[in-house]
Amino acid sequence: MNNRLWLVVPAAGQGRRMAADRPKQYLSLLDRPILAHTLARLHSAFPDARLVLCLDDDDRWFSPEWVPFTDWQRVTGGAERMESVFNALGAIDAGDDDLVLVHDVARPCVTCDDLLALHQATQQHASGALLAMPVADTMKRASAAGTSLHTEPREALWHALTPQGFRYRQLYQALDEARRRGTLLTDEASAVEALGEAPKLVPGRRDNLKVTHPDDLALAAAILTAQRDTLERSL
Ligand SMILES: Nc1ccn([C@@H]2O[C@H](COP(=O)(O)OP(=O)(O)OP(=O)(O)O)[C@@H](O)[C@H]2O)c(=O)n1
Numbered sequence: 001m002n003n004r005l006w007l008v009v010p011a012a013g014q015g016r017r018m019a020a021d022r023p024k025q026y027l028s029l030l031d032r033p034i035l036a037h038t039l040a041r042l043h044s045a046f047p048d049a050r051l052v053l054c055l056d057d058d059d060r061w062f063s064p065e066w067v068p069f070t071d072w073q074r075v076t077g078g079a080e081r082m083e084s085v086f087n088a089l090g091a092i093d094a095g096d097d098d099l100v101l102v103h104d105v106a107r108p109c110v111t112c113d114d115l116l117a118l119h120q121a122t123q124q125h126a127s128g129a130l131l132a133m134p135v136a137d138t139m140k141r142a143s144a145a146g147t148s149l150h151t152e153p154r155e156a157l158w159h160a161l162t163p164q165g166f167r168y169r170q171l172y173q174a175l176d177e178a179r180r181r182g183t184l185l186t187d188e189a190s191a192v193e194a195l196g197e198a199p200k201l202v203p204g205r206r207d208n209l210k211v212t213h214p215d216d217l218a219l220a221a222a223i224l225t226a227q228r229d230t231l232e233r234s235l
């Protein structure tokens, strides 16, 4: 039997750095909320996957009309992103070798081609895979006073993006272990790395922006508009 594909979308954040009147996933981007864009992108790549959407229990903004998947469920988010993802894994009836792709709701500009590339890499690499981007700028080591102490070699530095994909059992064990240690992790790959594994870095597009600060909203709108003009067929 083929392994199932699960999409876990952590969407239980409060968007504190955005400082808006609602969690950032419900801010309007062009014609609809960020959450609707992100789910539409995932659906265009994986229409038959099962979606697991992590939402805050007190969320009063969510509407199911923004979910294009027929096969989906809502789970309760945690206090931190990694807890939201762990809750999702605990709530599903997945096989050990089923693939799980975790994608931030706050990354609405991910393209179909990048999603498919990450999915393929996850199938091919036993330690899992993540979309990532090589660091492009000269990197400085700062002092506590905010002065530049020296220049760091950047050749081996990458920005971690999402999705990040793993086999279900491996990811569950990795996050469970991190919780037991009391380590706070900002992505799934960190948990798997802590088990001694080395997930594959899959070069992703530079415009897979995580909407984080207020000025990211205009940037995301410009990216989506440019993608509509240049990538129409592969979105
Ligand atoms: N307890 C949490 C915290 C974050 N997230 C999700 O994890 C992703 C990445 O987090 P981040 O960009 O930090 O979002 P927020 O936590 O909402 O933002 P902030 O840190 O500024 O409050 C987002 O899709 C967010 O909704 C989540 O599901 N549960």
Ligand SMILES: C[C@](O)(CO)[C@H](O)COP(=O)(O)O
Pocket: 081, 104, 160, 161, 162, 186, 187, 188, 210, 212
């Ligand atoms: C997984 C992630 O997208 C990596 O960039 C993540 O959401 C990071 O969040 P943070 O803003 O760096 O805490």
